[in-house]
Amino acid sequence: MMSQTGRRRPIAAMAILWVVLYTGTVLLPVVLANLSWAHRRDNGFLLNLSRNLALAGLSILALQFVVAARLQWIEAHFGLDAILWFHKAMAVFAVLMLLAHPLLIAWGRGNWTILTRLIVPWPVQLGRLALLLLLGVIGTSLWRRLLRLEYERWRRLHNVLVLAVLGLGFVHSLILGSGRHGDLSTWPMRILWSGLFLIALAAYLHHRWFAPRRNRLTSCEVTEVERESHDVWTIKVRAAPNGNGRRHLPGQFHFITFLDSALPEEEHPFSISSSPTENGYLTFTIKAVGDFTRSIASLRPGDRATIRGPFGRFSHILRSGREDIVFIAGGVGITPLISMLRYMRDTGDPRRVLLIFVNRAQRDILFRHELEKMERVGRPQLRVIHVLSRPQGAWNGETGRLSREIMQKYISDVVGTSSFYICGPLPLTRLAIRILRRMGVFPSDIHSEQFTF
Numbered sequence: 397m398m399s400q401t402g403r404r405r406p407i408a409a410m411a412i413l414w415v416v417l418y419t420g421t422v423l424l425p426v427v428l429a430n431l432s433w434a435h436r437r438d439n440g441f442l443l444n445l446s447r448n449l450a451l452a453g454l455s456i457l458a459l460q461f462v463v464a465a466r467l468q469w470i471e472a473h474f475g476l477d478a479i480l481w482f483h484k485a486m487a488v489f490a491v492l493m494l495l496a497h498p499l500l501i502a503w504g505r506g507n508w509t510i511l512t513r514l515i516v517p518w519p520v521q522l523g524r525l526a527l528l529l530l531l532g533v534i535g536t537s538l539w540r541r542l543l544r545l546e547y548e549r550w551r552r553l554h555n556v557l558v559l560a561v562l563g564l565g566f567v568h569s570l571i572l573g574s575g576r577h578g579d580l581s582t583w584p585m586r587i588l589w590s591g592l593f594l595i596a597l598a599a600y601l602h603h604r605w606f607a608p609r610r611n612r613l614t615s616c617e618v619t620e621v622e623r624e625s626h627d628v629w630t631i632k633v634r635a636a637p638n639g640n641g642r643r644h645l646p647g648q649f650h651f652i653t654f655l656d657s658a659l660p661e662e663e664h665p666f667s668i669s670s671s672p673t674e675n676g677y678l679t680f681t682i683k684a685v686g687d688f689t690r691s692i693a694s695l696r697p698g699d700r701a702t703i704r705g706p707f708g709r710f711s712h713i714l715r716s717g718r719e720d721i722v723f724i725a726g727g728v729g730i731t732p733l734i735s736m737l738r739y740m741r742d743t744g745d746p747r748r749v750l751l752i753f754v755n756r757a758q759r760d761i762l763f764r765h766e767l768e769k770m771e772r773v774g775r776p777q778l779r780v781i782h783v784l785s786r787p788q789g790a791w792n793g794e795t796g797r798l799s800r801e802i803m804q805k806y807i808s809d810v811v812g813t814s815s816f817y818i819c820g821p822l823p824l825t826r827l828a829i830r831i832l833r834r835m836g837v838f839p840s841d842i843h844s845e846q847f848t849f
Contacts, residue, residue, distance in 0.1 A: 411473040421459060425451045425588055429579040442504030446497050447579055453493030454565050456486050458596040460558065465603040466651075466707065475709035477845050491530060494565075498523070519571040526564035533557045548662050559600065566593050608653070608663075611702035615655060618699040619677065621692075624762050627684045628728055629692050630669060633701055634677045644668055644678070645713060646739035647732040647817075650705035652680065658694040667731040667819075668706065671738035678703070681762065683728040710845040712736050712817065719813045723751040724798075724828045726820020730762050732845075733819055737767075740776040748777040750806060750814075754798050754824060757788045781806055798824060800831045811837055818844040 426448050439447075462470075463483045471479055502508045510516065516524075533554060536543065540550050570589070573580035580586050620632035644650075649667040670679040684690040710732055712721060723733045730753060737749065755761050761782065770778045783794040783802060794802055807814070816837060818828045825844050832842055 414470060414473060418459065421592070422452055422455045425455055425579075425585065425592070428582070428585050428588065432579070432582050432585065440504050442500045446500035446504060449493040449500070450497040450569065451579060453490045453497070454562070454569060455592060456490040456493070457558070457562055457565065458592045460487060460490070461562075461596040461599040461603075465599040466607075466704070467599075467602075468705075468707070471707055472709075475845065476707045491534060494527065494530060498527070519568050522564045523568040523572075526561045526568060529557050529561045529564070533561065548660075555600070555604065562593065562596060607704065608702070611653075611704055612655075615700045615702050616678075617697075618654075618657075618695055618701060619697055621695045621697065623693070624681060625759060628681060628762060629684075629695075630679050630681045631692065631695060632670075632677055632679045633703070644672055644706035645708075645711040646672055646736040647711035648706035648708040648735075649732070650678070650680070650703040650707070652704075653702045654695065655700040655702065657696070657699040659691045660688060662688060663704070664688060665707075667735070669731045669734050671735060671742050673739060673742040681728060681731045681734075708732075708845055710817070710819070710843060712815065713739075715815055715843065719747065720810050720815075721747055721749045722807055722810065722814045722816045723749060724754070724816065724818045724820070724824075725751065726754045726798075726824040727756075727760060728762065729818075729820030729824075731819075733817065734763050734766075736817070737770060737776065737778065741770060745776050749779070750810070751778060751780045752783060752798070752803070752806065753780060754783045754785075754820065756786050757784060758791070759788070798827060798831075800834065803828075803831050803835065808835070811835055814841070816842045818842070 429447065429451055430444075460483060463479060463486070466476065474482075498511060502510050510520070536545065536550060536553060536557070540547075545553070566589075570580060570586075572578060573589075574586070575581060580589055616633040616635055618631060619634050620630075622630045622632070624630050647667075649665050651663050651665050653661060653663045655661060666680040666682055668678055669681040670677070682689055682692050684692060723736075725733050733751070737751075739745075740747070740749065751767070753761065753767075767778070767780050770776065771780055781794060781802075783796070783798055784791060785795070785797055787793075787795055796802075816832055818825050820828075829842055829844065833839070
């Protein structure tokens with residue numbers, strides 16, 4: 397197995413390379429435009445700034461399709477949660493740049509009729525329509541829950557609106573910018589500009605059309621549906637003979653679409669609970685928390701599913717070596733951690749592991765007997781601390797909610813020598829991180845993966 401240090405260096409170098417490539421792609425149209433004769437003319441600071449912001453904003457918007465395409469050869473270096481955060485942050489920058497574009501034109505010309513006049517040349521109308529649709533993207537994203545838009549319906553609407561904004565913006569810029577003094581008046585700029593939009597279209601088609609259809613050709617078969625607790629099930633699937641995706645790392649997840657079953661044919665992310673050493677099949681442990689997951693119990697052996705992945709960097713084998721490991725789990729958040737524990741058991745990992753497992757009551761403790769066996773056998777060297785907020789009947793363990801007192805009681809002597817992995821509901825994750833930071837744990841030793849879909 398490759399050493400931990402050996403794994404991290406090339407990944408860090410590739411991550412830097414992708415960041416440089418992204419930044420260069422956004423700035424290259426601006427640089428080329430400013431080197432052209434059109435921009436060397438005295439257009440005034442505000443007008444030049446307006447055009448530069450439009451070029452950068454549309455470039456970012458085009459690259460949003462690449463960022464959101466879940467390309468594994470990019471995601472592997474950052475983690476999908478970091479990419480989703482970056483996607484949202486860059487969307488804000490793009491929106492601000494594009495909204496500033498007409499305002500700066502009006503200001504620079506000292507003529508605000510471009511914003512107020514109803515009748516304007518049709519290329520300008522296209523730009524207006526693009527901005528209106530862009531505001532629609534913002535509104536539906538910010539107020540999706542208030543508008544009662546289901547995630548799948550919102551995602552389809554979001555993709556259509558952004559595609560429309562990009563297409564309208566491309567036509568608007570190409571017509572107004574291809575004149576004698578326009579930003580796109582030179583062939584290098586036209587080629588670069590067209591290439592950006594073709595890349596965006598290719599990324600969208602790959603994500604929404606080619607990849608799903610390819611996955612259907614290598615679909616998996618559901619072989620078992622096992623009830624773990626009153627509201628949690630483990631689904632076991634057998635991979636297609638020709639292989640389905642890369643071999644996963646412990647702690648990673650797949651996007652799954654169930655086919656030919658009573659469930660809606662929607663794509664959802666689920667953590668892998670099986671160890672990578674268990675070849676030929678994967679297991680996913682899923683809690684019924686919404687309309688879709690409440691229907692998991694209706695799955696039957698023989699149902700088909702497509703999996704896309706694996707994704708994520710929430711895995712102990714990707715980190716630099718610390719002597720000990722501390723896992724903090726809340727409820728079904730144990731899923732990626734049990735995958736790591738099973739892998740450590742199967743590979744004979746000698747490190748000591750402390751698991752602080754937070755649940756409501758005894759019946760909510762997942763994999764309880766398996767964890768007890770790991771403790772008893774010593775593979776891995778595991779110690780489990782249960783924290784129950786509402787224990788039922790006799791209970792000798794910790795009670796109440798996760799607190800600094802409980803954390804100090806069990807981890808104060810391993811701060812500085814341990815890596816910490818946290819998975820659970822967002823409030824628990826934030827609380828645990830806050831307590832660890834106050835206890836002096838370095839941010840580089842705290843690992844978590846958070847999603848908002």
